[in-house]
Amino acid sequence: MSLCFAQQKRSSFHRNETSSAVGKNVFNSSCAGCHGLDGRGSDKAVNISSTARTRHLSDAELLGIILNGVPGTGMPGFRTLTSSQVHAVVAYLRSLQGKTEARSLPGDPKRGKEVFFGKGECANCHMVSGQGGFLGPDLSAYGSSASAEAIRGEIVRSQRIPARGYRRAAVVTADGNRFEGLIRNEDNFSVQLQTADGSFHFFQKSELRNFDRLEPSLMPTHYGERLSAGELDDLVSFLLAASPDGTRPPPRKREDDAE
DSSP: OHHHHHHHHHHHHHHHHHHHHHHHHHHHHHTHHHHOTTSOOOSSSOOOSSOHHHHTSOHHHHHHHHHHOOTTSSOOOOTTSOHHHHHHHHHHHHHHTTOOOOOOOSSOHHHHHHHHHTTTOGGGTOEETTEEOSSSOOOTTGGGGSOHHHHHHHHTOSOOOOOTTOEEEEEEETTSOEEEEEEEEEOSSEEEEEOTTSOEEEEEGGGEEEEEEEOSOSSOSOHHHHSOHHHHHHHHHHHHHTSSOOOOOOOOOOTTSOO
């Protein structure tokens, strides 16, 4: 048992260390040229590590700025970065800002992993640490830039508007073949779908018989009823524990835990 625990601890440390390195490397290559290696700014860009205005931005606001840029300024959007890279950059920026304090876990991450890959069926679409699906965003670093409350709220959200790249559509080609999947790229003349088997299909809109946008989002909206309160706490804890921040304390015991 002790050997297994030690191996798991080393594996967790290696994963966290790797994710932290990703955030630092992406920041140094994409952000430091203007904001400086310490984030304190230069003649090209503002201080983002110690000014109150930036420190008070939510993680979601920072994610939006990194992805979309700031219109009318020299801040571009970094659409080529993956979800894991963007979350890792936010986590690294928080470390530059000194916001690396530990956050308590509301449940048991081990049980949460069982929910993620089992009853919750989250792994059908989402990936964590290289395991799971590809149709939804990679959640490996999601917990590094979101609170337990925010993660739980997103899981149980009853109404969803899919982000660009995760909207669904069905097309029928001129010869009658039907394809259904996520719209990964689209312009006025063409559309690219990724189907459930991972294949990409490119279509000229003028050559399609039908092109229908589908609702709702692939993400279920009934997790509040599908999972118990304890299972939701465990699932949230799994996503927090899987993030780059390895400073969190052990999970909180629930009353129904065995002594």
